[in-house]
Amino acid sequence: MTDGALKTLFLPFEDEILPIPGGERWLFLGAEANRDSEGAWRDILSCLQPFRPDFLDLEKAGFNAVPRLESSDVFDGALILIGKHRGRNEAWLAQAFDHVKPGGTIVVSGDKKLGVDSFRKTVETLAPVTDRLSKHHAVAFWLTRPERLDSERLEALKSEPTRLEGRYVTGPGMFSHTAIDKGSALLAAHFEGRIGGHVADFGAGWGYLASELLGHREKMKSLALYEADFEALEAARQNVVAPAEIPVSFHWHDVNREPISDIYDTIVMNPPFHAGRSADPTMGQGFIAVAAKRLKPGGRLLLVANRQMPYEAGLNALFRSVTPLQDDAGYKIIEAKK
Known part of the structure; x- marks a missing residue:
């Protein structure tokens, strides 16, 4: 579990730095469900989670969970909870850019020990980071999905098998x-x-x-x-x-x-x-x-x-x-x- 990073992921909304989405559809990549205060998000989140135990926990908590996205899925914003596998984190980031509408907000959080600051530098090769905060031994940062993306850099995030x-x-x-x-x-x-x-x-x-x-x-x-x-x-x-x-x-x-x-x-x-x-x-x-x-x-x-x-x-x-x-x-x- 990544409790600290999960708590930190929602802090920008709890501290009213970012507005809590209403009537929108958001994507949660690497989702976990071990938090009581996520109730306001249940109706708007589609949770991408390929790991069966976490997938089952999300379903039990009442979230819409999927193991894989459809190419036609489009979202107003995205949350990314990064894990220990950099390649999979980069693939999730690429999916966020692919599936979030231009102008949508993308919020990323990760444990400091898992290299979240290094990951932020990767993100900034594609879009500027708006702001960041640090708490619970984790860092959250957020950005706006640009209208245009460097297609070569985006493709580089999508690891070849x-x-x-x-x-x-x-x-x-x-x-x-x-x-x-x-x-x-x-x-x-x-x-x-x-x-x-x-x-x-x-x-x-x-x-x-x-x-x-x-x-x-x-x-x-x-x-x-x-x-x-x-x-x-x-x-x-x-x-x-x-x-x-x-x-x-x-x-x-x-x-x-x-x-x-x-x-x-x-x-x-x-x-x-x-x-x-x-x-x-x-x-x-x-x-x-x-x-x-x-x-x-x-x-x-x-x-x-x-x-x-x-x-x-x-x-x-x-x-x-x-x-x-x-x-x-x-x-x-x-x-x-x-």
Whole structure:
């Protein structure tokens, strides 16, 4: 969560420096819903949020949330809450310029530690910043969307998809988008002879493990990908190419909060373990608990984790057998059977 930056984002309106919009339609990029005083904004905001947990929180709070904008969407103004991924922040800025009417106000806020002042300099290559304020260890600044924009500079903000090994499409903000994750590669090396039946990948990202699973499809009946990042899942749709006889399904899903109805023979995972800047082992522990419920008796879980993650107690409590397969380069590979 970025509580300080979120509070600071609305300060220009609360301090009456900027008028609170009325009867207008505003865009909120990188939106979060963890604030009681946003009630006045609910009817006018369209919240762009590709991360499923935050998307669900926005919906629960009564906001109109979308994972992706339509090309025809036009707004009177925009709010941008920047995150830790500069490339995705720049893409959101480009979308704000593309979708806000000329003369509309764009307000940006971010934590100082996330480089909001550096980001302001990027904004100023396209439009002058009107003013700024600083509070809660964050900075907010605002500008007017110009009538004319430097099209080359605007296009430069729209990152071209990254291509890995000439095969995989990825993008900013996705887990390990510039290189194949070392832990995932170690896990994939243990797939031989262990993959069969109805298979699921929990936390599938842009589809590396799922693609590797299809290299061991002799006994596979189906493959399901579950991923919380909408943009990563869209990339996985391009990266995971299966033969017609192997049905593949893609689920934009929060594994720890939304129920999964299907039962699987094999589940693989490289579970997430970061909430913001801090490690949160409960996320991976939740993935393991869900896997235990959705595996049939005799089913197999294959997972990779950083060596320090405390997963063994949960695995031993939930599975009939737990076997370490590898402990190397700071990672551990574990096989667990129901």
